[in-house]
Amino acid sequence: MRIILLILAISFASISLVPGQGIGSPGTIKDDGRLAASTKQLNQFFRRFNAEESPSGEIRYYPGDSLYHNVPLRQGFIQILFDNQTSSISKELKTEFINTVLSSSYPQYINFHREGWFSEVQTDFIYKGKREKVTIILKLQPEGLGYEWVFDAVSFDPFKNLFNKPVGDEKDFLHPLSHELGFMNLRRAFQDSKSPEAYTETSFTPDYLTLFLYEMKLGNLRFDNVNGVRFHFFQIEGWYFEVSQFNRPGFNTGWLISNLVKLKPGDKETIQKYIYDQN
DSSP states (O other): OOOOOOOOOOOOOOOOSSTTSSEETTTEEOOSSOSOOOBOSHHHHHHHHHTOBOTTSSSBOOTTSTTTTOHHHHHHHHHTTBOOSSOOOOHHHHHHHHHHHTOSSSOOOOOTTSSSEEEEEEEEEEETTEEEEEEEEEEEEEETTEEEEEEEEEEEHHHHTTOOOOOGGGOOOOOTTGGGGTTTTHHIIIIIOSOGGGGSOTTOOOOHHHHHHHHHHTTOEEEEEEEEEEEEEOOSTTEEEEEEEEOOSSSSOEEEEEEEEEOOTTHHHHHHHHHTTOO
């Protein structure tokens, strides 16, 4: 995987939780250049979002530690976990999101091993001698004593027009009395028709991942490289956010929130269909 991780050798200045000593108002970390704000690894994104490490990143916090899930520390971390240079996320939306996450009555956290997040990987493959873009959706599943990433779906342009199922008057069908003929008219579906998918049930959808793996087993597909990775989160109730990697000068780099949406009823399913290329 050719993902370049920008590692900044900059240490956090010591931050006190006393107002006026490295804490902004109200209770936020001042991002004044003293912070090594680059979130170098996705695991660090989880720890910072939840306030499970020190500002310098050198100390891990665990349940029982005085600063574990500390609210002011979380607020400061989350504020620097946004892409503040290129994204169009409004200040008001960020504030509402942070207030939701830090709610005193119902604080919310993200969890590496919990459902509700997955990865979108942009790749290049060689298909029958031609370079093609392939989007692969991966998710975590339990395996033995740990977890593993597995393929969940694939979006591949050469497959998209393979199954253009006719509808309405254009759709051919097998007569409901076909059984009385011993289904001899199956010839229409398997030999005469150029759209055998027309004879499938109404809810039929092709399994592109199976087709993709089949073509790979035949030797028609060859992996070339990864050219982009992003992560999609639905773990915060009522919200969706996307995390992307930014390699650039300055402190606002690494894995950052690049998109944020407050969900209305039905939005989650719509966004998931869009990501999975099911529209």
